[in-house]
Structures are given as C-alpha cells and as structure tokens.
Amino acid sequence: MAATAPRLRRTAYLMCRDWHLAQDLTQITFAKLYATWGRLQRTTNLEAYSRRVLMNAVFDQKKRRSDSELVLAELPEAPHRQPDDTAELHVTLLRALATLPIRDQAIVVLRHWEDQSVEAVAGILDVSVSVVKTQNARSLARLRALLGEDFVRI
Numbered sequence: 001m002a003a004t005a006p007r008l009r010r011t012a013y014l015m016c017r018d019w020h021l022a023q024d025l026t027q028i029t030f031a032k033l034y035a036t037w038g039r040l041q042r043t044t045n046l047e048a049y050s051r052r053v054l055m056n057a058v059f060d061q062k063k064r065r066s067d068s069e070l071v072l073a074e075l076p077e078a079p080h081r082q083p084d085d086t087a088e089l090h091v092t093l094l095r096a097l098a099t100l101p102i103r104d105q106a107i108v109v110l111r112h113w114e115d116q117s118v119e120a121v122a123g124i125l126d127v128s129v130s131v132v133k134t135q136n137a138r139s140l141a142r143l144r145a146l147l148g149e150d151f152v153r154i
Helices: 005-016 019-035 046-064 086-098 102-113 118-125 129-147
Strands: none
Touching (some): 005 019, 005 046, 005 102, 019 046, 046 102, 046 118, 102 118, 102 129
8 A cells, every 4th residue: 555555646646636636536546445355365466456446536536526627736827838847847738638538638647647558548447449549649639739839749
C-alpha cells in the first residue's frame, strides 16, 4: 500500500485535477482492495487490478460530480497564452486534458503519463485494443488542435 499510494494518487490527480479528491479516490481504491483481499492474494497482477479499481472509482465520482466544475489554483489570465515555464506548461496541459471526455482522459493518462501499453490500458478500462488505439489518436488530435501548432508537440 505504501509503495502503490503515490502512483495511484498521481494518476487520480491527473484524472480529477484536485489533490484532495485524488487522495479520497486512492483511499476508496484501497478500501475496495482490502474488501476483496482474500481473493486478490492469488491474483498475479495486483498493480493492474488496482489501476482498474481506481479508474472505476474515478468514473463513478465523475458521474456524481458536476461536469462543469473545474478545480484550479488560479483563474486563467488569457486563453492561448504560450507557457513560459514547466508549471505553466503543466497547468495548460491539465486544462486541455480536462476538455476530453472522462474515458478519453483515462486513455491518455494511462497510455502517455503512466506509460502503459495499449493492451494494458485496454485491460484496465475493459475495452478492446482497437478502442484504445482509436480514442487515443482522436484525443491526441483534439489536444493538438486545442493547444495549437506553436505548442510543444505531444
């Protein structure tokens, strides 16, 4: 649990952009893992299972929470502003990621931030490999269109 918590919390944060909610989602994941621990001890890939439980918790939370709510530390100053430093780049990318549907966000986060294989992402989200490939390509195209040609290539 201690070794897995930072990774799960980071993934949850990328999905919800709120550290407190990410911590709550991580705790929900651990509670669900604890409830089924007797069955899980025989499971060979606990890391993939924990990611799937986390993604299900994120999807459930997104259904309950207003889609219009966006948690930001500061109000945006101007749209289409070129990022000057790493922190601003990070915020800009998170804002762009937030414009995608939740399942597409999960695919992009798991595939590119967590560096999971297409097959692993398909297994975690319980979709086919072709869905992951198609949605990933479409999502990256949307992000590139939103961020503009002058932005760092993702």
